[in-house]
Amino acid sequence: MDTLKISATANGLNYLPEYVADQGGLFAERGLAVSAVARDPWTGVVDDIESREADLALGGLWVPAMYAGTPRKLSVVGQLNHMFPMTIVARNETSPISLDWLAGKVVLAPGAGGSAPYEFTAGLIREAGFDVSKTRFVRDLSTAMLIELYQGGLGDAIILDLVSAEELVAAGGGTIVFRHLQSGGVMPNSVYYCVSERVDELGDRIERFMDGIAAAMTKITSHEADAEIEAVLAARWPDKDKALLRRAVDEMAEGGVWDSAVVDRDASDRWMTILFDGGLTTHTPSLEELLGARAAVDA
Template identity: 45%
Template sequence: MDRLHVSATSHWPNYLPEYVAREFGYYEQEGLDFSRSAPDDWTQVLTDLERKDAQVVLGGLWVPAMYHGRGRKYRAFAQLNHRNPKALVVREPVTDFEWKDLEGKIVLAPGAGGTAPYVHTAGLMRKAGVDMSTVRFVRDLSGPMLTELFLGGMGDALVTDVVNAAFLQHRNLAHVAVRYDQAGGLMPNSVYYTTEEVLGRDDELVFRFCRALQRSIDWLKTHKAADLTGLLAREWPSLDTEVLVTVVDDLRTSGIWDDIRISEDGYTEWLRILAEDGLLDTPVPYEDLVDPRPAARAAQLTP
């Protein structure tokens, strides 16, 4: 068995295919001794990779993009989320939301775990023609803190993930105005990245990992979340499992787990937004940041 440790920026249901592969022994069948961790300070994932405590990182594509040509060399090779599983929630039910509705409003956008919640939101707003000078953002704080503040009366809208949004709406504490996985187009929200050394290993460690993930994706396309009730209850015991099953089924059909291959169209749009917001001097060419071969081979070899 070859060790493969993933250091991830969080432990949450939008990463479900990774847990499904472990649940059904797909890693073991590939000869992988799989493990994962999710450090409280997400930047620890980079230290884990540099120290070789982890072979792979699961996180935002914006990290290897920002470091490209700036000291660290990371290559993304697969995606876990084909779309961004984020949502914008507001205080009252809304059926005809438009991004321009946020003009003159205060939007809470968590940032302690990464910059994507704000950057993608702002990019979608600019694309919709919102006058950004009229919108105020509260940023750089944790999701739980901003959620608590929003529920306490701060701001007009909150960027959160689809799972939290569903639970807030279920408890009638907030209402979903827009879901990014439905309205935001393709976006490689969570990707796997590593070093050239790991990608070049003779034992094809990364390819075998991709093949296990692809089997997991294939399984999720043909099975309902009710078949995973035990897994969901074990991994997220603080969440109401019955509600979570419904949310996971919704995510299954939304397209966020459609393909582990990083879409060039989604990549191009996301890099455009990152450059537009100043995180990059200019978009990095796809071939400079992504090694598509492991995921492409895995997709071809699975049913």
Template identity: 45%
Template sequence: MTRLHVSATSHWPNYLPEYVARELGYYEAEGLEFSRSAPDDWTQVLRDLEGGTADVVLGGLWVPAMYHGRGREYRAFAQLNARNPKALVTREPVADFDWKDLEGKIVLAPGAGGTAPFVHTAGLMRAAGVDMSKVRWVRDLSGSMLTELFLGGMGDALVTDLVNAQFLEHRRQAFVAVRHDRAGGLMPNSVYYTTDDVLARDDQVVQRFYRALQNAYDWLKAHEAAELTDLLAREWPSLDTGVLVSIVDDLRASGIWDDLRISEDGYGEWMRILVEDGLLDESPAYDDLVCNDMVLP
């Protein structure tokens, strides 16, 4: 068996194919001894990769993009989320929401786990013609803290992940006004990346890992979430499993797990937003950051 450890920026249901591959024995079938960790400080994932504790990182593509040409080179080889599983919620239901409705409002956007919740939201708002000078932001705090503050009365809208958004709506505490997966189209939100040295290993550990994930993707396309009830209850015991099953089926239908390959169109649009927001000077060429040839014969 070949060891493969993933250091991930979180442990959450939108990463489900990774758990399905473990549950159904797809890693073992590839001769992989799979393990994963999700450190409290997400930046630990980079230290894990550089120190050899991890072989692969699961996180945002913006990290390899920002480091490209600035001291570290990483290559993404698969997207676990082909769309951004985020949503903007409000305290009351909003019919016919328009991004311009946020002008004159205060929006809470978490940032302790990464920059995408704010940057992607802001990019969609600019594309919709929002006067950004009229929107006030509360940023850079954890999602759990901002959710608690929002429920306590702070701000007018909250950017959160789709799972949390749908649980808030289920409890009638907040209501989904717009979903990033629908409004934003293709966007490689969570990707697997590593170093060229790992990609070039003779044992093809990354390629075997990719094939196990592809099998999990294929299984999820053919089976409903109810068949994963035990897995969901075991991995996320604090969440209502019945509600979570319906949320997972919604994620299956959303296109978030349609394709492991990183879309060039989605890549281009995400890089455009990152440049627009000042995180990048210019968009790295697709082939500089992405290795999309992972399937073994």
């Protein structure tokens, strides 16, 4: 049995296919013993793959994008999220909004776990032809802190993952008025990446690992993984409302989050443009550049 070590930016419900693949023996069927750890702070994933404490990092595509063209060489080897499963909860609005509604508002955008909640939302605002500067964003703080501040009266709206949003709504904190799954288009949110110099060394294990991920995605989206999902939810989130978690899983499955383990070229190019326009990258990396040493293998 070969080993593969994952360093993840979170213990996230959107990472479900990895957990299901492990729970259901899909990695073991492919001769892999996979171990994973969630890092806090999440930036530890970069240190882990550099030190070889881990083989692969799991996190946002924006991280390899930001490092593109720098001395740190990272290669994307597969995709875990094909869409961006976030929402906007509004304090006083109850009807679905278009993004021009955000003008003149104070919007809380958690950022301690990464930049995507703000950056992708800001990119959608620019794509729609609206002015991002007309919205005052509160950024760079943790989800837990911003939820507490929102409940204390700060802000008109808050950007949240599906589970946190549903919990906030259930607590009387407002209404989900925008769903990125419905209005955001394809977005390669979470990916696996490694130090580029290790691609050849890890190649066979990566192939088997990503095949297991793809198989788990198929099981989830075809409703053949119910037992594995229930076991994962009970083990990883024992204190959460199981019905709420299951609704979030169903919404992500139906919304396309787990439709593909392969990064979509057009979606990657679009995300790179959003990041460049936001000032996070020195250029707009092509998919080939993001794949790096992996590009030849995929070709």
